[in-house]
Amino acid sequence: MLTPVAHRRWRSIFARNGQAGQALLFVLIAVALLMSIPLAIATTIVNQLPQTTRNLNWDAAYEVAQAGLNDYLQRLDLNGSYSVYNAGNPNGNSAFSAWVQASTTPAEYYSYTPTIVPSSGLISLKVSGESGTGASRVVRTFEYTIRPNTSLDDVYWSNYETVDPALGSGFANCNYFYGQSTTYPATSCINQFNSSDIIDGPVFTNDTIRTCGSPVFKSTVESGNVYSNAAAVIYPGCTGNTPQYLGGQPTSVANSPPQTTIPSADPAFALADGCEFTGSVTLALSAYPTTTPTTTKIAWSGGALATGSQSWCGSGSSGTITLSSMTAGLIYAAGSISVSGSMTGALDLIAATNITITGNLTYPPANIVTAANSTESDSVDVLGLVALDFVILSPPGTTGMTVDAAILALTGSMYLPNWLNTSADGTLTVFGSIAQDFRGPIGAATNGTLTNGFGKNYHYDTSLQVLWPPLFVAPTSATWLTTTFSECKAGSSYSVLGAKACT
Numbered sequence: 001m002l003t004p005v006a007h008r009r010w011r012s013i014f015a016r017n018g019q020a021g022q023a024l025l026f027v028l029i030a031v032a033l034l035m036s037i038p039l040a041i042a043t044t045i046v047n048q049l050p051q052t053t054r055n056l057n058w059d060a061a062y063e064v065a066q067a068g069l070n071d072y073l074q075r076l077d078l079n080g081s082y083s084v085y086n087a088g089n090p091n092g093n094s095a096f097s098a099w100v101q102a103s104t105t106p107a108e109y110y111s112y113t114p115t116i117v118p119s120s121g122l123i124s125l126k127v128s129g130e131s132g133t134g135a136s137r138v139v140r141t142f143e144y145t146i147r148p149n150t151s152l153d154d155v156y157w158s159n160y161e162t163v164d165p166a167l168g169s170g171f172a173n174c175n176y177f178y179g180q181s182t183t184y185p186a187t188s189c190i191n192q193f194n195s196s197d198i199i200d201g202p203v204f205t206n207d208t209i210r211t212c213g214s215p216v217f218k219s220t221v222e223s224g225n226v227y228s229n230a231a232a233v234i235y236p237g238c239t240g241n242t243p244q245y246l247g248g249q250p251t252s253v254a255n256s257p258p259q260t261t262i263p264s265a266d267p268a269f270a271l272a273d274g275c276e277f278t279g280s281v282t283l284a285l286s287a288y289p290t291t292t293p294t295t296t297k298i299a300w301s302g303g304a305l306a307t308g309s310q311s312w313c314g315s316g317s318s319g320t321i322t323l324s325s326m327t328a329g330l331i332y333a334a335g336s337i338s339v340s341g342s343m344t345g346a347l348d349l350i351a352a353t354n355i356t357i358t359g360n361l362t363y364p365p366a367n368i369v370t371a372a373n374s375t376e377s378d379s380v381d382v383l384g385l386v387a388l389d390f391v392i393l394s395p396p397g398t399t400g401m402t403v404d405a406a407i408l409a410l411t412g413s414m415y416l417p418n419w420l421n422t423s424a425d426g427t428l429t430v431f432g433s434i435a436q437d438f439r440g441p442i443g444a445a446t447n448g449t450l451t452n453g454f455g456k457n458y459h460y461d462t463s464l465q466v467l468w469p470p471l472f473v474a475p476t477s478a479t480w481l482t483t484t485f486s487e488c489k490a491g492s493s494y495s496v497l498g499a500k501a502c503t
Contacts, residue, residue: 057132060108061140065129067102068095068110069144069482072125076148076480083116083123084268099130099497106131111496116328122147122468122483126502128495139492143502145484149256151435152406152468155201155219155460159258161210162189164413164438166389174438178208179228192235193217193243193456194445196427200376201460202247206255207439212238213448219247219460224255239447258437262388262410266350267306267332269471274330274348275313275321277303281333283349285341285361293364296323296343303333323347328470339385348384348469354412355387358394363404368431376431377463382406383432384469392417393428393442393454400426400454406433406461406469413440419453420444428454432461 075093076082087096094100099109112127128141151157162174162185174189193199195213203209203221208228212235223231231250234241270276281303287293301318312325323329329347331337337351340359344367349355363381370376383405385391390412395401407414413436416428420441428442443453466483488494488502 053132053136054138057106057136057138058140060106060131061129061138062142063129064102064108064110064131065127065140065142067108068100068112068127068129069125069142071095071100071110072112072114072127073146073480076146083114086114097497107133113496116471117145122466126488126496128497130495138490139495140490141488141495141498141502143486143488144482146480146482147468148480150472151204151408152433152464152472153202154204154435155430155433155458156199156203156205157433157435158205158207158439159437161191161205161207161439163191163441164390164415166412167415167441177206177225177227178230178233179225187236190235191439191441192238192445192448194443194450195448196424196443196445196450196455198457200458201433204253204256205439206257208233209250210235211243212241212445214242214244215448216244217247221245221247221250222253223250224253226255241448258410262350262352262386266330266471267334269328270330270332270350271306271308272310273328274326274332274470275309276306277331277333277335278306279304279333280335280337280353281331282338283331283341285339285343285347287342287344287364293342293344294324296345296347297321298323298331298347303335330470337387343383344381346382346467346470348386348472350384350386352388354390354392355385356392356394357385357401357403359396360402361405362402363431368404371462375462376459378404378431378461379463379467382461382463382467382469384408384472386410386472387412390415390440391436395425400428402429402431404431404461406464406472407435408472409436409440411437413438414442415440416442416453422452424450424452425454427457429457429459431459433464434458 085091090096095111096113099111102108102110109130110128112125115124117124123146125144125146128139130139132138163171165171165174171189174185176185190210192210192212193215195215197215200218202219203217206224208223208225208230209221209232211232229252231252267276282301284299286297288297298321304317305313312321314320323345329345332350334352336354337349338356338358339349340361342362344364363378367378367380368376385405386408388410391407391409391414393401393416414434443455444451492498493500494502
């Protein structure tokens with residue numbers, strides 16, 4: 001018989017052995033769990049690896065498409081006429097018709113194709129990016145609308161604020177910027193804004209603004225004059241100067257050099273999509289029917305059509321063109337253009353010499369809309385007047401003149417020929433934009449009061465930020481930028497090299 005003491009000792013031993021067994025069991029379970037967790041993680045990782053790789057390729061396809069966009073924009077920056085090149089005319093750029101490798105690790109590719117939008121002259125660029133191989137390969141495609149910074153951003157743009165030397169021997173030494181030299185030109189060279197002037201929109205000049213009296217600037221005034229920090233100064237000898245800068249005081253900004261040639265592609269575009277004349281031509285625009293105009297008829301005379309002209313241009317030395325018949329509303333003349341009338345739609349007139357405005361040029365009044373902030377726009381109509389030399393004002397009477405257009409004188413200016421030999425004849429009202437190399441005189445003033453020619457009433461058409469005249473020539477060597485962006489459906493069939501449209 002066990003003694004009580006022995007009995008208690010054995011019971012204690014058996015109790016300790018039972019607890020030890022339970023602990024061992026828990027340890028074994030814990031070890032099993034710890035071993036199973038990495039296995040589960042590894043299994044999950046292996047199962048999700050293809051999807052993770054595809055997600056990475058999805059992001060990479062976007063990035064490489066951006067690389068393609070940047071490549072095209074850089075080419076445009078170096079050559080403002082690069083938009084004429086495409087798969088049919090690649091100029092050595094394989095991205096128009098094949099995948100171009102952007103990186104090797106991982107392998108990524110891009111391709112793109114540009115299309116000029118006839119209704120605006122902007123460029124629609126379709127860009128595809130490809131990343132990955134096999135089941136994880138991703139192709140993403142995007143469409144961008146791109147445009148350069150241009151005079152169409154301003155109601156008034158000039159290089160010099162002086163009279164063009166080509167306007168007479170008395171202006172031979174007028175090609176100086178303010179502050180450029182101690183032999184700065186005489187007062188006769190210098191143009192001023194005076195009390196009769198209202199400039200409603202952004203203003204930019206590579207020179208320095210001169211004022212006398214109380215002209216009104218309703219928006220920003222900027223100067224890119226590298227010879228002076230003065231964005232605006234008082235006209236020499238002015239005895240009363242109280243300009244109103246409602247958009248803030250004039251400021252100095254980066255210089256913007258002008259482009260001085262019409263790209264040789266313009267005649268080619270006119271021949272293919274519009275009408276090309278081998279010499280000078282007179283155009284009479286008329287929107288019809290006049291009650292609710294839907295398009296424009298253009299009666300022309302005095303010119304000769306280029307060989308190979310489209311059927312809509314007519315024949316012989318006179319004819320009528322219907323604007324809506326043209327693929328792009330573009331008329332190019334190797335000589336000069338004389339024009340007047342009313343129009344609706346999108347039309348660009350380009351002359352290798354001068355454009356003379358022989359009467360009012362207007363859009364349908366109902367199409368010009370005034371916003372709550374008093375800005376004006378016409379999202380339906382846009383007329384471009386591009387002259388290599390001068391845009392000449394030749395009003396039929398003495399009661400002022402109205403021009404609705406985007407005006408560009410590449411190497412000359414817009415001016416009134418007899419600005420010093422007429423009485424004060426009212427106001428030149430422009431709705432759109434004006435860009436010129438030299439400041440063209442349209443009037444003269446004494447101490448800020450108009451004495452000859454026209455006063456100015458310039459209103460910016462805010463639609464010009466997105467709606468361009470067809471194939472309008474930018475007057476600056478500015479960088480290009482994107483204005484709209486959208487993504488197509490994913491996959492090879494919607495890529496640049498695919499057959500489907502981008503939807």
